[in-house]
Amino acid sequence: MSNVIQQVKGKVVALEGDYAIAEALRQINPDVMAAYPITPQTEIVQKFSEFYAEGVVDTEFVPVESEHAALSTCVGASAAGARAMTATCGAGLALMWEILWCASGLRLPIVMAVVNRSLSAPLNILTDQTDEMATRDAGWVQLYAESHQEAYDNIIQAVRIAEHPDVMLPTMCGMAGFVLGHALGQLELLPDEAVRKFVHIYHPHYSLLDTDCPVTFGAFDHWDYFFPHKRQQWEGLNNALRVIPEIGEEFGRLTGRYYGLVEPYMLDDAEVAIVIIGSAAGATRVAIDEMRAEGIKVGMLKVRCYRPFPADAIAEALQGRKAVAVLDRTSCMGGEGSPLFTEICSALYNRNIAMKIISYTYGLGGYDTIPEEFCQVYRNLLQIAQGGKIEPIHRFLSLPERGES
Amino acid sequence: MAIKLTDICNKEEKLASGHRGCIGCAETIIVRQVMAAIDGPVVVASPTGCLEIITTPFPTTAWRVPWIHNAFENSSSTLAGAETAYRSLVKQGKIEDKGLKFVVFGGDGATYDIGLQFISGVIERGHRLLYVCLNNEAYMNTGIQRSSATPLGAWTTTTPVGKAVPGKIQPRKNLIAIVAAHNIPYAAQAAPHAWRDLMTKVQKAIAIDGPSVIDVLSPCARGWRHSTNETIAISRLSAETGAWPLYEVDHGKWKLNYNPVPRKPVIEWLKAQGRFSHLLQPGNEHIVEEFQQQIDKQWAELESMSQ
Amino acid sequence: MKIKGWKEIMPGGLVTEPGSSVTYETGTWRSSRPTIDKERCTHCLLCWVFCPDGSIVVRDSKVVGIDLKHCKGCGICANECPRHAITMVDEIKARVEEGLS
Numbered sequence: 001m002s003n004v005i006q007q008v009k010g011k012v013v014a015l016e017g018d019y020a021i022a023e024a025l026r027q028i029n030p031d032v033m034a035a036y037p038i039t040p041q042t043e044i045v046q047k048f049s050e051f052y053a054e055g056v057v058d059t060e061f062v063p064v065e066s067e068h069a070a071l072s073t074c075v076g077a078s079a080a081g082a083r084a085m086t087a088t089c090g091a092g093l094a095l096m097w098e099i100l101w102c103a104s105g106l107r108l109p110i111v112m113a114v115v116n117r118s119l120s121a122p123l124n125i126l127t128d129q130t131d132e133m134a135t136r137d138a139g140w141v142q143l144y145a146e147s148h149q150e151a152y153d154n155i156i157q158a159v160r161i162a163e164h165p166d167v168m169l170p171t172m173c174g175m176a177g178f179v180l181g182h183a184l185g186q187l188e189l190l191p192d193e194a195v196r197k198f199v200h201i202y203h204p205h206y207s208l209l210d211t212d213c214p215v216t217f218g219a220f221d222h223w224d225y226f227f228p229h230k231r232q233q234w235e236g237l238n239n240a241l242r243v244i245p246e247i248g249e250e251f252g253r254l255t256g257r258y259y260g261l262v263e264p265y266m267l268d269d270a271e272v273a274i275v276i277i278g279s280a281a282g283a284t285r286v287a288i289d290e291m292r293a294e295g296i297k298v299g300m301l302k303v304r305c306y307r308p309f310p311a312d313a314i315a316e317a318l319q320g321r322k323a324v325a326v327l328d329r330t331s332c333m334g335g336e337g338s339p340l341f342t343e344i345c346s347a348l349y350n351r352n353i354a355m356k357i358i359s360y361t362y363g364l365g366g367y368d369t370i371p372e373e374f375c376q377v378y379r380n381l382l383q384i385a386q387g388g389k390i391e392p393i394h395r396f397l398s399l400p401e402r403g404e405s
Numbered sequence: 406m407a408i409k410l411t412d413i414c415n416k417e418e419k420l421a422s423g424h425r426g427c428i429g430c431a432e433t434i435i436v437r438q439v440m441a442a443i444d445g446p447v448v449v450a451s452p453t454g455c456l457e458i459i460t461t462p463f464p465t466t467a468w469r470v471p472w473i474h475n476a477f478e479n480s481s482s483t484l485a486g487a488e489t490a491y492r493s494l495v496k497q498g499k500i501e502d503k504g505l506k507f508v509v510f511g512g513d514g515a516t517y518d519i520g521l522q523f524i525s526g527v528i529e530r531g532h533r534l535l536y537v538c539l540n541n542e543a544y545m546n547t548g549i550q551r552s553s554a555t556p557l558g559a560w561t562t563t564t565p566v567g568k569a570v571p572g573k574i575q576p577r578k579n580l581i582a583i584v585a586a587h588n589i590p591y592a593a594q595a596a597p598h599a600w601r602d603l604m605t606k607v608q609k610a611i612a613i614d615g616p617s618v619i620d621v622l623s624p625c626a627r628g629w630r631h632s633t634n635e636t637i638a639i640s641r642l643s644a645e646t647g648a649w650p651l652y653e654v655d656h657g658k659w660k661l662n663y664n665p666v667p668r669k670p671v672i673e674w675l676k677a678q679g680r681f682s683h684l685l686q687p688g689n690e691h692i693v694e695e696f697q698q699q700i701d702k703q704w705a706e707l708e709s710m711s712q
Numbered sequence: 713m714k715i716k717g718w719k720e721i722m723p724g725g726l727v728t729e730p731g732s733s734v735t736y737e738t739g740t741w742r743s744s745r746p747t748i749d750k751e752r753c754t755h756c757l758l759c760w761v762f763c764p765d766g767s768i769v770v771r772d773s774k775v776v777g778i779d780l781k782h783c784k785g786c787g788i789c790a791n792e793c794p795r796h797a798i799t800m801v802d803e804i805k806a807r808v809e810e811g812l813s
Contacts, residue, residue, distance in 0.1 A: 065526035072479035076486025107724035211446035216466035218474035228718035422782035423733035429786035634787030
């Protein structure tokens, strides 16, 4: 079936990232949308409310009283066999915390847009990935976008990934707040029909509304069946490592934009590399282009899928690099480096791939990071590659101890 | 037409035997009564609590209707999600309209305490579901801890009777008044000994195109410290003493459904339960007196509002 | 009961056999059992409506017996019977008399 996909021509527009997500939601036309507004996700809910008010979607929109209720409502709707979606960020995602685990444990293919924001305190509404990365172990598929286009494309693919019979797990799609969410960016919107055809109609295996074959959802597990259920869930999440590139390939044939688990940039012959997630990959590209212009072989590996963790793909892509810096935009406190770093170390170690590898925390709470700072990371890596001092292993990017007078 | 047991007793039980409810549990009596009162297909949700644990130990279930557990605080939102899904799928022609009804059975902890915000939201948005509180006046599933539904003076494991503090020092929260303040179409208090009153209320509630709440007193032999065979007798005494008035708020109209004359003194209800045994000790008379005064006050209000 | 392996169970804690709790016999919890004096019983069905365990067996609106596989012996039926037609008897004695012991 996938062989007959014809590439379609979309409409090139300039939209704020939040509106791009809202457009994707409108085109997907979910059965139920339950959401609560929170900066910087608010524009998604506002825009979708307009679609609902104008009657351009079939969706029943539930303007709930909290993010916890938003996800709770989605759990009920999804168990009832509806395609259910929501959006949140930061504190809202934290408030959903408990139900993140219920949604994945119940194997409900809910799709959620996360407009990444820091977690208080101090109160800060700007972007980092602490909110979403802190939910790493909740059993959701996690995709992150670098650009407006990817944010839009990811949401559409997420529906298929979540609902894939071998996965059947909720999926969240991260996008930087403000940097993408509130900034105008160019992207190609697919025709409505193409999106609807791509996501097709959801046919659940079991529904809470099927009173002829009554099913109990969320029975209680004693010691005997909890672990087996978690093992099954693990299997479903790991299956996404296969399913995500399959869906990305199919999406590519439709749009010309192909997606995998990770995306290399100028990596093949790079001596040193940065591994990064999300919008700052854009500034990294600029840094790479500048340094390449000077003949310096630097590259990047962008991680699109953080959960399930694509260890093979990352190890394969990084193999042969002399030194690597893993950049995490999350305030994971007290570890041996940041979470992406530690996991990549583990992936390399277990595959007998040896290289110098350091960890950077950067850009917390919207702290600005410019291409020159990534150039500095590359210069540090080149020194390390040539036998320079690797310590400290964990660093904080461009964070002066004292301000300039 | 008055509900007759001879008419409803031949229907298939929606809650199967073999559930692990404690001996003499009122919750399962109430669930059986509520389910027997509803005709047609029903979808049920329960929060974490006694009912959830006793009815669904995997890989078995006591439910013969679709049922869902999500978490402790959010059964109202969860079922509202299912109800929304139903409206959406029917509207789009994806499924047929079978006149599905939606019922939550939640304990008082899930209802009065941790789930109150969710219930408020569900009522305010007008979801078409019946929320039944199985009110055993404490967190019984975890071993008798106080909730905001626990009455004045009651012993629980978190309101122990000590030299300085004689059990719970606050009266219970008035859930139905809170719910009624949402201008909900239908809200009521009921109890399982008055089965016909309860079933009639369920039928009124379920017929409404909107939210409804019925708070049902659910005597608990373990937590209230009474014999397993006294569950219904204690329920009856709660109504006869006014400790648990049976009333309804039907589209804003308040009505006492049972007005015992004379109303028995509350001490009769208190002395029937071990959780209040310390109130019979010298020095605690003032608590009994305060309890009685609160009942008299609430009763006067209910009578006046029922005019 | 044999515990199934992780590939053999329904995902997400789904249970697709409604009412399957009947396979669990709560009757073993019982220390006393209700016996019905059929002469006194008027089939008012109050025992049925007050039973926590759905253990009053009814056929054509008549009380025909007790489901001893599931009756836990709470004694509510005996306490509430307006005709005092139900008596709780010691479970061990009842079993001895039945020859089941």
